[in-house]
Amino acid sequence: MKIDSHKYPLPKRLRHHTSANVYAAADSLFRIPDYYPPLLQSLDWNECFENGNEPCAIDVGCGKAKFLFDYAEQNRERNYLGIEVRKPLVDWASNVIKSEKIPNASVLWYSVANGFPFIEDDSISEIFYLFPDPWPKAKHLKRRVMNIHFLNELFRILKNEGKIYIATDLEEIHQYHIEILTEFEKFHFHLASQDEWRLPITNKEMFCLEKKIETYKIIAGKK
Numbered sequence: 001m002k003i004d005s006h007k008y009p010l011p012k013r014l015r016h017h018t019s020a021n022v023y024a025a026a027d028s029l030f031r032i033p034d035y036y037p038p039l040l041q042s043l044d045w046n047e048c049f050e051n052g053n054e055p056c057a058i059d060v061g062c063g064k065a066k067f068l069f070d071y072a073e074q075n076r077e078r079n080y081l082g083i084e085v086r087k088p089l090v091d092w093a094s095n096v097i098k099s100e101k102i103p104n105a106s107v108l109w110y111s112v113a114n115g116f117p118f119i120e121d122d123s124i125s126e127i128f129y130l131f132p133d134p135w136p137k138a139k140h141l142k143r144r145v146m147n148i149h150f151l152n153e154l155f156r157i158l159k160n161e162g163k164i165y166i167a168t169d170l171e172e173i174h175q176y177h178i179e180i181l182t183e184f185e186k187f188h189f190h191l192a193s194q195d196e197w198r199l200p201i202t203n204k205e206m207f208c209l210e211k212k213i214e215t216y217k218i219i220a221g222k223k
């Protein structure tokens with residue numbers, strides 16, 4: 001049964017992007033502003049999941065979290081962690097999780113520009129990087145989540161047999177993903193067919209489907 005999050009009104013005046021600084025790693029800023037998401041170093045999983053176990057999957061930039069809700073609902077025995085930088089959405093999604101009683105899903109207010117210090121090495125089976133903020137302009141390159149530092153963190157936390165799922169609706173960004181994965185060298189990757197993907201749809205993917213916008217998908221894993 002899918003979660004009907006439409007029952008829960010979204011925060012008013014939800015902005016597409018929040019302040020530019022939150023997309024930068026805190027250690028690259030001259031001063032950390034008050035509105036910067038907490039710099040988490042460790043987490044008590046009892047506060048995130050009913051069974052107190054660590055997550056087995058991470059949804060980076062989960063947004064309105066349709067994918068997270070549906071995937072967690074389908075696989076109740078596994079814990080799913082969403083990470084999102086926009087605080088109003090985190091509060092909203094946390095309320096849906098509580099009200100719909102999804103004990104194995106949790107959403108963190110955090111900027112992944114700071115890596116995943118609260119996640120153990122070789123512990124994650126699936127990482128989702130689905131329709132991240134594109135920042136297509138060259139001058140905004142430093143705001144993109146996907147860079148070599150981020151890939152190093154993904155490599156550290158991913159299990160040997162784990163998978164990374166990457167999707168975008170912009171061909172330019174898709175090419176960037178291919179280039180950076182090639183440069184990184186430690187992951188094998190291939191373009192994924194719809195048949196192979198077999199995952200619940202995300203909010204952004206649904207939008208693309210309705211508007212007939214092409215999407216590009218990659219599945220990666222450790223070499």
Ligand SMILES: C[S@@+](CC[C@H](N)C(=O)[O-])C[C@H]1O[C@@H](n2cnc3c(N)ncnc32)[C@H](O)[C@@H]1O
Pocket residue numbers: 022023060061062063064065083084085086110111112113130131132133145202203204205
């Ligand atoms: C285009 S939305 C896609 C949301 C969802 N994955 C989907 O497919 O519907 C990208 C999301 O990534 C979040 N995001 C961007 N940079 C982030 C960062 N550094 N840390 C955490 N979340 C981030 C944005 O706030 C936004 O909600």
